[in-house]
Amino acid sequence: WDEPLLFELSQPGQRGILPPALEPGLAADAADELPAALRRERPAALPELAQNAVLRHYLRLSQENLGADLNIDIGQGTCTMKYSPKVNDRLVAGHKLAALHPRQDDETAQGVLEILWRLERMLAEISGMDRVSLQPGAGSAAIWTNVAMIRAYHESRGEGHRDQVITTIFSHPSNAACAKTAGYEVITLYPDADGYPDLDALKAAVSDRTAALLITNPEDTGIFNPRIAEFVEAVHAVGGLACYDQANANGVLGITRARDAGFDLCHFNLHKTFSTPHACGGPAAGACGVSAELVPFLPRPTVEFDGERYFLDDDRPESVGKVRPFTGVAPNLVRAYSWIASLGAEGLREVAEIAVLNNNYLMTQMLKIRGISAPYAKGRRRIEQVRYSWEELAEETGVHSEDLGHRAADYGVHYWTSHHPYVVPEPATLEPTESYSKRDLDEYVAIMNAVAEEAYADPETVRTAPHRSSVHLNKEETLDDAGAWAVTWRAYRRKNAER
Amino acid sequence: WDEPLLFELSQPGQRGILPPALEPGLAADAADELPAALRRERPAALPELAQNAVLRHYLRLSQENLGADLNIDIGQGTCTMKYSPKVNDRLVAGHKLAALHPRQDDETAQGVLEILWRLERMLAEISGMDRVSLQPGAGSAAIWTNVAMIRAYHESRGEGHRDQVITTIFSHPSNAACAKTAGYEVITLYPDADGYPDLDALKAAVSDRTAALLITNPEDTGIFNPRIAEFVEAVHAVGGLACYDQANANGVLGITRARDAGFDLCHFNLHKTFSTPHACGGPAAGACGVSAELVPFLPRPTVEFDGERYFLDDDRPESVGKVRPFTGVAPNLVRAYSWIASLGAEGLREVAEIAVLNNNYLMTQMLKIRGISAPYAKGRRRIEQVRYSWEELAEETGVHSEDLGHRAADYGVHYWTSHHPYVVPEPATLEPTESYSKRDLDEYVAIMNAVAEEAYADPETVRTAPHRSSVHLNKEETLDDAGAWAVTWRAYRRKNAER
Amino acid sequence: MEHPYIPNAVPEVKASMLAATGAADIEEFYADIPESLRLRRPLDLPPPLRGEAELVRHVGGLLDRNTSTRDALSFLGGGCYAHHVPAVCDEVNSRSEFLTAYAGEPYEDHGRFQALWEYQSLMGELLEMDVVNVPVYDGFQATATALRMAARITGRGRVALATPIDPDLRSKLDDYLKGAVTLGGPVDGDDLAAVYIGYPTFLGVVDPRIPSHVEAAHAAGGLAVVGCDPIGLGVLAPPSSFGADIVCGDIQSLGMHPQYGGGHAGFIATRDEERFVEEFPSRLFGLVPTTVDGEYGFGDVAYERTSFARREQGKEWVGTAAALWGITAGVYLALMGPTGMRELGEGLMARCRHLKDLLAGIDGIEIPDAGLPHLKEFVVTFTGRTVAEVNAALRERGIFGGHDLSEDFPHLGRSALYCVTELHTKADLDRLAAELKEVLA
Amino acid sequence: MEHPYIPNAVPEVKASMLAATGAADIEEFYADIPESLRLRRPLDLPPPLRGEAELVRHVGGLLDRNTSTRDALSFLGGGCYAHHVPAVCDEVNSRSEFLTAYAGEPYEDHGRFQALWEYQSLMGELLEMDVVNVPVYDGFQATATALRMAARITGRGRVALATPIDPDLRSKLDDYLKGAVTLGGPVDGDDLAAVYIGYPTFLGVVDPRIPSHVEAAHAAGGLAVVGCDPIGLGVLAPPSSFGADIVCGDIQSLGMHPQYGGGHAGFIATRDEERFVEEFPSRLFGLVPTTVDGEYGFGDVAYERTSFARREQGKEWVGTAAALWGITAGVYLALMGPTGMRELGEGLMARCRHLKDLLAGIDGIEIPDAGLPHLKEFVVTFTGRTVAEVNAALRERGIFGGHDLSEDFPHLGRSALYCVTELHTKADLDRLAAELKEVLA
Structure with a gap:
């Protein structure tokens, strides 16, 4: 489709939906109560479209989109693009959850409360932690919540002077950014030659100013840090807390647990490991697990059970308070519960094992492609993902990793390079999860191989890709020019007119 | 997508869904009760696929399909491809209808029975008839039902000797075919010079052998036959019944009614005029309206109301009996009810008027295209559709109507030629309905114009179309060769192996 | 007020379109309808519920009065x-592309053709038969047509009923077969077109005598028509294994909700013999090569059989039936696997x-x-x-x-x-x- | 038993893949995990409900215990x-293509970029402001960030609260603004970064004094941050009309079901001034020309602001938030129109x-x-x-x-x-x- 913008489709007078009519006895002019300054004068310049025109527009846009359901979606490494079971979507679509108001009396919400209560126990068992908050809206919000709890913990002990947080470069940028936002100085550890965060650097960095270590394991490279317990100990030794970013937990379910390595806090992304759909970038859901010492600081309310009924407990004086409205992204919490319930302990372990098998199989096949490598820990296995490098290919052909990804889009798949900075040069991060079959992985490798070969044979075609997508290469410079960028149609028209 | 066949995607051992486990206490070997001859020996050779693989396959197939929601679907004339409101789909998706069993006690189905009862009254008012059966599964089944009632009516009066049914060539083929299947000799009237069925021919054809006239108006040409009442009278005069095929009722809602022209029976396609989705060719729904004389012969059960409760009445001794299981395609009946309820009398009339406006506007624009014409009734208006002819274009370029339709598919729209025989040479039948905006119609005309111009400029490109579709031109001859046709994968493999 | 379902009702648009047609008003388009046939009053219908919310409340409220099989x-x-309906079945059949498509050509609707051909193929494996049709309305219609096919194939006019059948089905058959096929009598005689066998019977029995009925029919020169609910064929032998010539029935069990009787679709299956295939009234999609080597196309097999092609010269009649349920049953079988x-x-x-x-x-x-x-x-x-x-x-x-x-x-x-x-x-x-x-x- | 969600659990497949990697068993892949960290017992979880029907009965049964706002x-x-949720909103946001996409490039996910940019644009018209972000988690987060933005823009550290606010929002602000912004005090003073105004207030009032609060803030050299529920803006004047500098709030009203609090998403809108734009932590999609003349592309505006680009050097932080609700709110506004x-x-x-x-x-x-x-x-x-x-x-x-x-x-x-x-x-x-x-x- 070459679908125009909604605004270009507008046809004055058309209606997409009609609000309920005003019945006799209701005052059609009630809005005239408003003071003149607060009364809208001219209608909003929204487009005017019949219902099927709106529908058609968005259906066409949907077809101009990939999605985990449509493609072999293993190219968004660190994102754990696993299958989100359709049955779980349908379970949450009915009015028994969709039309539930968060301020209802607990008596009228016993079903959803029981699910939240059970989900918390499941995640506590999976992480080894004592309690789990389901309130954060996604992974970064969970990191923020953990940082907030860390801050509250230290303050409660009169150690508010601790003003440094340590993280690693292969941990998600939100670890550094949330700590900074909370007022901490951020110390970032870089990998040693083996790709592990540098333990000596950590030991040099810790002090009585250390509030916490925020660390991922396996990191975005897929390499499990075998000395992780030593990292935790080093931080504990100076009175700091250890916080485990378990966004990448898919390879270790039932294999190893955050608490067992001594962590005080951890978080999961329920939209990653626990299968809730990624939704173009949310709504998602995050879960923060904490040890007993941190429990008083959990966001409020918590879900409690008195043996007969479930209820929300808002009376938590040491709590960091609310990190989002109400009790969390309930539909995703129900989905995550359903997913765990459908697999059980044995199933979760199989998820981890097959995710790891898929990843190592994929790595074996990918490394046969000309110009690619998997930096660090040569010859060692990876857990659930691998950060590859096209450095050799780039040097030999001038084609960059990003270009290869664009060209892959022409074949109906894609990949994501990596978070900045590109510590691994010309990166590409693949994470096959447990959801894709051997056949799928082989197809993906074949596409990557074809694209790489093309880079050697006909680099221009790759560099100027995509060619078969809905759209062609952006002229990126506009996006950083305040005089030209256009975040809305009204801004675009204004700037265009000014030209 | 270049999506393989399901069977080619099979990976032994994979499962798409698991049936509920057998609980302890249930006999896992109960099937061993079966006599050996009735016990399946080898499992069915169904493909084996994980759940997301099945989903992905069908999602991709769906994207290789158009649909009224996705394109300007005015090219399937006679089919009334109007917008099927999404809200109606959602109303029937809940368990309060979906999980309703048709053998439930009426007490537990009062809601749906009330809707069926109300819908019958609405359709009776729209047609002017006394009662309406909602049981037929679609339009052709409704035609069959009317023929069956005609047969029962004559037999009940001792006139079983009436063995002829008269229809017209521009009426749907099922009129002729159902009559034939019911044992009638079929007499087909052809159009006169103005495109109307020939009244003189009718007068010559009627006799005491005439059971009924089955006729459409407006016919597939979109031309309203102004002498329709005379047709009805001519049939009545010899003791025959007049039956109105109102599949094409979209242009006359609230304008003229079957009973007012003297018809004894009529039928509507609820998936056409009354907006239920076409569903790749059903499930649909048909409705048969009859005058008081025919009421005893309606299929059973009927829905009745005793002032307090709604109930199914199966005690109808003269009924033709069941034409399908239970009481009809309930979800579509609820959708049709909702659609009428959302429009009311004024809205239905506006539907008709705008459908007719759209059609005449479209005709004005289409006739500006080189090589096209609208045979019959030159200079006169049409009701809701037009059968066009590309005869001139075909003569001048050698490109046939079918080729043009294929080429239009490359532009994301399509059209349907016509039912056989092609009385109008090189036909194309367009019906814009009320659902498409002026902008949509203009876009469609522009595409048709482009394709026609291309036929003159580059006929080969048009003749070998489609070029941008999921698939290319079929080698049709295989489909009529019993040694080669392949209705199933197993037949295909066998015949391929035999070659 | 412009209705969301009628875009061109906007007065300015209406006027400009009228102008383009040269008509003074919309009445002009109805010039051919004689005044005597014109309805000159508004239809007597309830006031409209134009707002979607009002409609939902009204219709949803009525439906809420039902007690469903989930409530009880x-x-x-x-x-x-x-039966359980897998979520993926609902997901696929609610896709706009399938739900709102109709009768497009193999080129713009390749997906629909492939999905229905795959349905035929999956049913073929379950039944171990080579020919399966695009679904007809329901099992009743499938049975009625199967018996008419048997009569046409054999040139005989009687069908014996070997097992108790649904009285509603009997009612349908009485109407549909009238004048063409008589029902009843022994599984014997040179007028025997076929024996009809329920498998299981309407009363639920998997009757051990079924194979002997098949033999008896064949011995008399007739066909064996077996009606079955395909849901049982994971454990029940496919009827072809004991000699059934035509198998028919309803696929509602394979992924359709009951829907108060709205989930029905009928199948007819035969061996791949021309004398059988030519007697189908319904559409049969076939795999076909295209102008591109190795590409699969799909189209209508032996279209000239149908009333679409030849009106009353075709076999019985064909129209819109229940294709979406065929696609859904295909999804169901693909999920379930052997x-x-x-x-x-x-x-x-x-x-x-x-x-x-x-x-x-x-x-x-x-x-x-x-x-x-x-x-x-x-x-x-x-x-x-x-x-x-x-x-x-x-x-x-x-x-x-x-x-x-x-x-x-x-x-x-x-x-x-x-x-x-x-x-x-x-x-x-x-x-x-x-x-x-x-x-x- | 092979689980439908884990295709490669089939033993033969597993074995062949292991062979390709040269590993003897899966344990080998975990060689880096010290034994002391290994969990050598199964997780203590309830037995699985592997059959979809069993799962539906269990979870559906629990949910049925709720009394919803449709029941009461x-x-x-x-x-x-x-509020009423139009069926088309649910239809669009349940499309697999939107529901299961994530963070693709503008090229393979053109539809997502366009839909979100159109959301920004529609909100822009409703608010009469030129810059609107891709949604953040919820109105709380939007408000907290808007106030931090105000502090960064003005270089000041106090926000006055002109109207009563939700105590839960207050709790969120207390946590999120700690150490960066203090709350309270008069709408005056050279420490005033902004005044925060609820429009309507948490107690539902459309307070006639709002314009005077805006004036007071501006007089003190501070900004006016207005929190509003956009559902009212068909009759309420857009805050920009009385001088609001930053507008923020929740879009849950615009087409999202309540979902027990799961339907929230936050917006922040400002004028199109670099000093405002550069302080957004969240993503801002922009329309951009492509290498093909006249084609619309979409991409990230001023990406270097974000923590994605610069970790702790970015503004606050950004992650997965609530994009699908942004798309849905766009559908809602497109349906509603002016x-x-x-x-x-x-x-x-x-x-x-x-x-x-x-x-x-x-x-x-x-x-x-x-x-x-x-x-x-x-x-x-x-x-x-x-x-x-x-x-x-x-x-x-x-x-x-x-x-x-x-x-x-x-x-x-x-x-x-x-x-x-x-x-x-x-x-x-x-x-x-x-x-x-x-x-x-």
Whole structure:
């Protein structure tokens, strides 16, 4: 489709939906109560479209989109693009959850409360932690919540002077950014030659100013840090807390647990490991697990059970308070519960094992492609993902990793390079999860191989890709020019007119 | 997508869904009760696929399909491809209808029975008839039902000797075919010079052998036959019944009614005029309206109301009996009810008027295209559709109507030629309905114009179309060769192996 | 007020379009309709519910008055079944692209053709037959047409009924076959076009005598037409294995919700012989090569059979039927696979066995065919109270008892047809037994 | 048994893949995990419900224990609203392509970029502001960030609160702004970064003094940050019209079901000035030309602001938030159009007016701000019984009474926040009044 913008489709007078009519006895002019300054004068310049025109527009846009359901979606490494079971979507679509108001009396919400209560126990068992908050809206919000709890913990002990947080470069940028936002100085550890965060650097960095270590394991490279317990100990030794970013937990379910390595806090992304759909970038859901010492600081309310009924407990004086409205992204919490319930302990372990098998199989096949490598820990296995490098290919052909990804889009798949900075040069991060079959992985490798070969044979075609997508290469410079960028149609028209 | 066949995607051992486990206490070997001859020996050779693989396959197939929601679907004339409101789909998706069993006690189905009862009254008012059966599964089944009632009516009066049914060539083929299947000799009237069925021919054809006239108006040409009442009278005069095929009722809602022209029976396609989705060719729904004389012969059960409760009445001794299981395609009946309820009398009339406006506007624009014409009734208006002819274009370029339709598919729209025989040479039948905006119609005309111009400029490109579709031109001859046709994968493999 | 479903009702648009046509007003388009036929008053319909919210409240409110089989514990069957519907089935058949497509060509609707051809192929594997049609309306229509096909193929006019059939089906056959095929009589004679066999029968029995009926029909030069619910074919032998010539039935069990009877679609399957294929009235999609080597195309096999091609010269008639349910049944079979179908069949028989055993032990109940195998349905006879009484008492307890057979099968006495599905847990079955015990005490 | 969610669990496949990697078993892949960290027992979780039907029964059964706002007549609001959700909104956001996509490039996910940019643009028209972000988690997060932005833009550290705010929002702000922004104090002073104004306020009032607060903030060299529920902007003036510098809030009203609090997403809007734009932490999609003339592409505006680009050097932080609700709100605004939004606003105020009038006439009830305009919520004070008692009595009658304010706003006495939406019919409002009269009698 070459679908125009909604605004270009507008046809004055058309209606997409009609609000309920005003019945006799209701005052059609009630809005005239408003003071003149607060009364809208001219209608909003929204487009005017019949219902099927709106529908058609968005259906066409949907077809101009990939999605985990449509493609072999293993190219968004660190994102754990696993299958989100359709049955779980349908379970949450009915009015028994969709039309539930968060301020209802607990008596009228016993079903959803029981699910939240059970989900918390499941995640506590999976992480080894004592309690789990389901309130954060996604992974970064969970990191923020953990940082907030860390801050509250230290303050409660009169150690508010601790003003440094340590993280690693292969941990998600939100670890550094949330700590900074909370007022901490951020110390970032870089990998040693083996790709592990540098333990000596950590030991040099810790002090009585250390509030916490925020660390991922396996990191975005897929390499499990075998000395992780030593990292935790080093931080504990100076009175700091250890916080485990378990966004990448898919390879270790039932294999190893955050608490067992001594962590005080951890978080999961329920939209990653626990299968809730990624939704173009949310709504998602995050879960923060904490040890007993941190429990008083959990966001409020918590879900409690008195043996007969479930209820929300808002009376938590040491709590960091609310990190989002109400009790969390309930539909995703129900989905995550359903997913765990459908697999059980044995199933979760199989998820981890097959995710790891898929990843190592994929790595074996990918490394046969000309110009690619998997930096660090040569010859060692990876857990659930691998950060590859096209450095050799780039040097030999001038084609960059990003270009290869664009060209892959022409074949109906894609990949994501990596978070900045590109510590691994010309990166590409693949994470096959447990959801894709051997056949799928082989197809993906074949596409990557074809694209790489093309880079050697006909680099221009790759560099100027995509060619078969809905759209062609952006002229990126506009996006950083305040005089030209256009975040809305009204801004675009204004700037265009000014030209 | 270049999506393989399901069977080619099979990976032994994979499962798409698991049936509920057998609980302890249930006999896992109960099937061993079966006599050996009735016990399946080898499992069915169904493909084996994980759940997301099945989903992905069908999602991709769906994207290789158009649909009224996705394109300007005015090219399937006679089919009334109007917008099927999404809200109606959602109303029937809940368990309060979906999980309703048709053998439930009426007490537990009062809601749906009330809707069926109300819908019958609405359709009776729209047609002017006394009662309406909602049981037929679609339009052709409704035609069959009317023929069956005609047969029962004559037999009940001792006139079983009436063995002829008269229809017209521009009426749907099922009129002729159902009559034939019911044992009638079929007499087909052809159009006169103005495109109307020939009244003189009718007068010559009627006799005491005439059971009924089955006729459409407006016919597939979109031309309203102004002498329709005379047709009805001519049939009545010899003791025959007049039956109105109102599949094409979209242009006359609230304008003229079957009973007012003297018809004894009529039928509507609820998936056409009354907006239920076409569903790749059903499930649909048909409705048969009859005058008081025919009421005893309606299929059973009927829905009745005793002032307090709604109930199914199966005690109808003269009924033709069941034409399908239970009481009809309930979800579509609820959708049709909702659609009428959302429009009311004024809205239905506006539907008709705008459908007719759209059609005449479209005709004005289409006739500006080189090589096209609208045979019959030159200079006169049409009701809701037009059968066009590309005869001139075909003569001048050698490109046939079918080729043009294929080429239009490359532009994301399509059209349907016509039912056989092609009385109008090189036909194309367009019906814009009320659902498409002026902008949509203009876009469609522009595409048709482009394709026609291309036929003159580059006929080969048009003749070998489609070029941008999921698939290319079929080698049709295989489909009529019993040694080669392949209705199933197993037949295909066998015949391929035999070659 | 412009209605969201009628874009061009905007006055300015209307005016500009009218101008383009040269018409003064819309009445002009209706010039051919004589005044005597014109309705010069508004239709007498309820005031419109134009706002979507108002419509939802009205229609949703009416539907909420129903008690569904999810609200109650149901043992109803008899031709419509509340099997589990996988979420992926609903997902696929609610896709706009499938739900709102119709009769496009193989080129713009490649996906629809492929999905329906795959449905045919999956059913072919389940049935072990090479030809399966695009679905007709329902099992009734499929059966009626299968018997007419048998008559056309053999040139004979009588069909014997070897097993008890649904009285509603009988009603449909009486109407549809009138003048073409007579029903009844022995499985013998040179007028025998076919024997019709229910597998299982309407009363749920998997009758061990079925193969002998097939043999008898063949011996008389007739065909064997087997009606079956494909849900059982994971454990039941495919009818082709014991000689069935035509197999027909309803696919509602394969992924369609009951929908108060709205989930039906019919299949007809035969061997791949021209004399069979040429007698199908319905569409048969075929795999076909295209102008691109190795590409799969799809189209209509032997289209000239149909009334679309030849009006009354075609076989019976064909129209819009139930294609979407065919696509859905394909999704269902693809999800279930061979193992799923076997496990499902085993599970049905196990639950059926358990319930038979439980009920047989209750005073006031007899199971007439207890010794015969049943797939998922069986007859329960009450020696004391009427079925209507029992069902009313069960309804009070939130249970929908079995379908009352007392009127249609008077020789069975006060009997009801009980149906289990894989959705019944052991606790559900035990609950029914306990409640029945109380009701009958 | 192979799980449908884990295709490669098939033993043969597993073995062949292991062989390709050269590993003896899967344990080998875990070689880097020290034994001391290994969990050598199965997780202690409930037995799995592998069959989809069993899962549906279990989870569906739990959810059925809830009483929803469709089951009851609800007057709850206070930040989450049960407005009508058009079916097309649900249709679009349940499309697999949108529901399961994530963070693809503009090229393979052109549709997602366009849909979100169009959302930004539609909100821009409603707000009459040129910059709107891709949604953040919720209105709380949007407000917290808007205030931090105000502090960064002005280089000042205090935000005055001009109107009563949700105590839960206050809790979020206390945590999120700690150490960066202090809350409270007068709308004055050279430390004033901004004034925060609720429009309407948490207590439902459209406060006529709002423009004067804006003026006061500007006079002190601070910004005006207005929090608003966009649902009212068909009748309420856009905050930009009276000088708001930053507008923020939640879009849950625009097409999202309440979902027990799962339908939230936050917006932040500003003028198109670099000093504002550069302070957004969230993503801003922009329209951009491509290498093909006239083609619209989309990409990230000023990406270097974000923590994605620069980790702790970026503004605050950004991650997965609530994009799908942004797309949905876009669908909602596209369906409603200018006239729909106006009519909706008028309808809300009309219903609100009617209910205020009705309740004001009941003994035992006072409406403290009866004279001020309310959009859809207002405070009801009970002079006799407690809100808890009233609500319990209403619950018995199938009504969810207003949100209890007694604890959080003690100065209001025994008060509750009542909310109407366009879904309330006049009969619903009359019913509430009648029941309240009985309860309070």
